[in-house]
Amino acid sequence: MRKFIVILAGLAVLFTGCKKDNPEVTGSISLSQDMVQVNGLSEDYFVFVDNAARTIEIEIAYADVNELAALEVEFVNLPQGVTAEGFTCDFTATPSRLVSFSDGSVEVQYTVTAEAADPDPHFTSLTVNGVAAANNEVKLSGTSDLANAVVEFTVSPEGTKVMVGDQEIESGATVDFSDKVNGVTFTLVCGEITNTDKYVAVTTGINNVVRVWGHYASPETVTDDWFGTEMPAALGDWMRNIAMDNQYVYMPHASGTGGVYAVNVSDGKLAKAMSTTGIAGGVHLTSDAEVMDNGSSTILLVCNLANNAAGNLTVYAYDNVDAAPRVVLNYSLANATPTPRLGDKMTAEGTWEKGKLYFFDYNNATERRVFAFSIENGVIDPNPEIISLGAAVTGNSISGIYKYSDTEYIWMGTAGHAKVYSVSNGTFTESCFLDDGSKWSFPEHGARFFSFNDESYMAFVTLANAYQDGDLRIVPVAGQSLADALAATDQSAGRVLGLGDPVEHGITALKNANGAGDSAMRTINGEIYIAAAVPGTGISLFKIE
Numbered sequence: 001m002r003k004f005i006v007i008l009a010g011l012a013v014l015f016t017g018c019k020k021d022n023p024e025v026t027g028s029i030s031l032s033q034d035m036v037q038v039n040g041l042s043e044d045y046f047v048f049v050d051n052a053a054r055t056i057e058i059e060i061a062y063a064d065v066n067e068l069a070a071l072e073v074e075f076v077n078l079p080q081g082v083t084a085e086g087f088t089c090d091f092t093a094t095p096s097r098l099v100s101f102s103d104g105s106v107e108v109q110y111t112v113t114a115e116a117a118d119p120d121p122h123f124t125s126l127t128v129n130g131v132a133a134a135n136n137e138v139k140l141s142g143t144s145d146l147a148n149a150v151v152e153f154t155v156s157p158e159g160t161k162v163m164v165g166d167q168e169i170e171s172g173a174t175v176d177f178s179d180k181v182n183g184v185t186f187t188l189v190c191g192e193i194t195n196t197d198k199y200v201a202v203t204t205g206i207n208n209v210v211r212v213w214g215h216y217a218s219p220e221t222v223t224d225d226w227f228g229t230e231m232p233a234a235l236g237d238w239m240r241n242i243a244m245d246n247q248y249v250y251m252p253h254a255s256g257t258g259g260v261y262a263v264n265v266s267d268g269k270l271a272k273a274m275s276t277t278g279i280a281g282g283v284h285l286t287s288d289a290e291v292m293d294n295g296s297s298t299i300l301l302v303c304n305l306a307n308n309a310a311g312n313l314t315v316y317a318y319d320n321v322d323a324a325p326r327v328v329l330n331y332s333l334a335n336a337t338p339t340p341r342l343g344d345k346m347t348a349e350g351t352w353e354k355g356k357l358y359f360f361d362y363n364n365a366t367e368r369r370v371f372a373f374s375i376e377n378g379v380i381d382p383n384p385e386i387i388s389l390g391a392a393v394t395g396n397s398i399s400g401i402y403k404y405s406d407t408e409y410i411w412m413g414t415a416g417h418a419k420v421y422s423v424s425n426g427t428f429t430e431s432c433f434l435d436d437g438s439k440w441s442f443p444e445h446g447a448r449f450f451s452f453n454d455e456s457y458m459a460f461v462t463l464a465n466a467y468q469d470g471d472l473r474i475v476p477v478a479g480q481s482l483a484d485a486l487a488a489t490d491q492s493a494g495r496v497l498g499l500g501d502p503v504e505h506g507i508t509a510l511k512n513a514n515g516a517g518d519s520a521m522r523t524i525n526g527e528i529y530i531a532a533a534v535p536g537t538g539i540s541l542f543k544i545e
């Protein structure tokens with residue numbers, strides 16, 4: 001179908017015709033550009049009529065340049081009585097053509113010229129590493145190799161060359177996009193016409209993970225004295241869980257009389273051993289810790305491990321690093337049937353003003369349970385909601401359940417593969433079992449969820465080499481369903497950050513008998529920090545960039 005764009009150079013101007021042998025005006029012919037029709041073109045064309053100069057100029061798109069060799073022109077809708085013959089002309093050989101318009105005895109000749117517009121070489125599509133560019137920008141994952149990015153493109157007009165510097169490239173070539181300020185300038189060449197087009201790679205998600213500090217078990221001496229003489233020897237293997245606020249990483253230890261060590265976030269040095277005044281009772285006096293926001297400050301919660309019918313689950317609160325602990329929950333295990341084991345791990349959600357504490361119970365073989373204690377304005381309700389996870393959860397009591405959203409939680413623990421649960425009206429239903437050993441090993445602990453630079457992630461700790469080694473892993477969780485995201489990936493798909501000595505990282509031969517570990521996450525001055533620890537391997541603090 002013919003395409004036509006009306007551009008008026010002179011609109012319906014009246015011209016006076018004359019007899020060939022007599023210049024005296026005896027009649028009139030009126031032409032306009034919509035009377036000139038060009039056939040057989042694929043693109044739009046332009047007609048410029050200058051009645052004063054008696055010229056008709058035709059400009060066709062560069063894409064139809066080959067049509068100039070046999071351009072078909074006809075004249076339509078001429079004024080009544082006016083006639084003119086259409087023609088086909090090779091305008092590549094003949095630059096102009098005279099056409100006579102007759103109205104009875106009046107004849108007027110117009111000079112017709114035709115040429116192709118200059119080409120406009122441009123990309124019609126461009127992708128970098130499979131991501132489509134938009135507004136001269138392409139958003140790539142922070143893990144992308146920007147120095148060797150694969151560029152695929154289509155161009156117009158056909159035959160356009162694409163240059164980067166003085167090198168012509170083809171679609172599928174690799175291009176260096178590592179200069180994220182200046183990007184890459186492409187020069188598109190068609191004939192004698194060149195256009196330049198600059199594209200910048202903008203990275204999304206994590207660009208880098210920096211180890212701020214670390215303390216490690218020693219492969220040479222097979223000792224877990226992480227902090228040298230600052231900390232009593234052999235306590236490292238009993239530091240199974242950690243917590244973190246803006247100033248300290250807290251390391252409760254489960255041996256002897258218990259206690260909590262505070263480590264400076266800023267330099268990784270051991271700040272102090274915190275007060276144990278009033279702490280008593282339980283298989284382990286100080287088993288796990290969690291930090292909860294409390295208005296403009298934070299509160300540190302530490303629990304014991306309770307595992308007999310006459311025992312009590314006790315939670316202590318520290319208002320600051322120098323304060324003595326105070327009891328904020330004292331729950332008798334005899335209140336529940338069958339008797340649970342609570343306190344190997346404690347997980348928290350929400351704030352000290354409104355939140356929850358969760359404890360996983362493995363004791364009941366026919367029904368794995370979670371004891372959920374609600375918090376309102378700094379008061380823990382001593383009557384927990386007991387949530388059934390069914391009998392399918394394997395593993396053991398050193399386990400926790402972590403919130404991803406209002407409708408999804410994940411269970412992680414020792415000796416069992418992780419499970420994702422969907423939640424509806426308080427009922428937990430298994431929706432994804434990460435039991436593919438080629439993709440998901442175990443144990444896994446301390447799931448922490450965060451968003452960074454437009455991408456979402458899950459950080460967690462996993463053990464390896466028969467519990468003699470451990471890593472912090474950070475995997476992307478795309479989409480809104482955690483079950484779908486984790487089913488589609490594996491725990492090695494993202495970042496793997498060793499918790500042993502980075503210089504001599506490997507099996508320390510100091511086995512973590514409990515298969516325990518933990519991570520804690522905190523946003524400090526707008527930056528995300530993750531602390532991670534595995535007993536017998538080490539503890540490190542990482543910053544996300």
